[in-house]
Amino acid sequence: MSRRGDSPRPGPLTPWQYVQNGLFYLHVALATLIMGLVGIPLVMSGGRAGANRVATRWIGYVLWAARLHMRVSCEVRGVLPAGDCIVAAKHQCFLDILTLAYALPRRNFIMKREVMRVPVMGWYAWKVGCIPIDRSRGRDAMRAINGQIRERMAGDGLGQLIIYPEGTRTRPGERRAYKHGVGSIREATGLPVVPVAVNTGLFWPRSGWGIRPGRAVIEFLPVIAAESTEEFMSRLEERVETRSDQLMEEAGYRHALAE
Template identity: 35%
Template sequence: MGNWLRNLAFSIVFYGGSVPIVLGAPIAAMFGKKVIRPYCMGWAGFGVWCARHIMGIRLAIEGQQVAGPALYAAKHQSMFETMALARALGTPAIVMKQELARIPIWGWATQQYGIILVDREASAAALRRMMREAGEALAEGRSILIFPEGTRVPPGETPPLRSGFAGLYRALKLPVVPVALDSGLVWPRKGRKRPGTVTFRFAAPVPPGLKRDEVETIVHGAINALEPPAPS
């Protein structure tokens, strides 16, 4: 019953509070990136605060970020890392599915923030646009955050990396920092959240210039470092 009440309180406070924040995002976006980016980070901070103080979800960080812009490739299990990683990396350019940019008003606001849209069809035009948007982010001194497996997955699942990751890695010539995490253990995609500790593990940076199969093998293994071992 206690955890049920926690979930109810979290839903009321976080989702109820997010409605006016989301509705206000287009207004903030009208004043440019210097306003919309702190505005979005404020919402992310609000979400992390709710997770910590209502749900009892704490964050432990292992390893270190690199100095300067980098390509961060992270596991994706819940909404939690979308908020917490964005804050930790300081308004990074986040690689998002093109479908999210089609949401009326909100999609326009996210593009004002400076995201990178990825097209699942991976057409040549879409790839060129993705590289252009990534280049603009780097020119501003921002890192790039990508969830290379493409979607949220429950703990234990390790799907292959999508092709967009290799394209960014090859084009940007940046070090890649893999990020393993286990948020799905306390914030499942379906079902009730529960108190606990989420670990973000920043692995050693992978240098640019490796062959595709080599970098994908290293990154795939590193972002899944916190996954339970397969049964023997």
């Protein structure tokens, strides 16, 4: 099922907004190259902790650049998890990735294998502990992921494993069926699941172009307690979607169910 907003769409970007978007992405590209190269010795000597320090500085810098060029920021609400857990978040754009990663002390993501091949950023993603997934392998991929998670839990700890249950970015007001991967990992590992609601797509489009000024919100919600995987998945979707809708409405967005 999908939903599309019935509130007026933002008008086209002004010439100055095009310039601002372009300057922001040029700034980020240069910062990524410079900080990525400068941080290599820290990663080589400090391992995952060193990679996390470099990544945190880079993320903080990108968020600062977004405020500088685009006048867009993101408020974090709720109680942040500190121990090993799964963070199941709605995903609308790159801004919610940045904000989640900056807010969590030992974050890592389950991400598409192709992303790990991106120069500089992909290498750091691997070093901080992100787990690649090959979707073409189906259940074999889930077994491999669960094995890696249990290994880390038995070692120096997993940290906060961020998963996007919809499997892709969605437009404001759009809803996609939640994939059962998060439920399978919860069942296999016994990790608590912290849901996260967002309204970031109102300010930062899923394509990344056309960023507009404003203050977005991501909100950490209470851990879901449920007996069966089916019950858990139902509660997760209901809780994340309901609160995301409320956050979007707080920002002035209205939506209606599409036929």
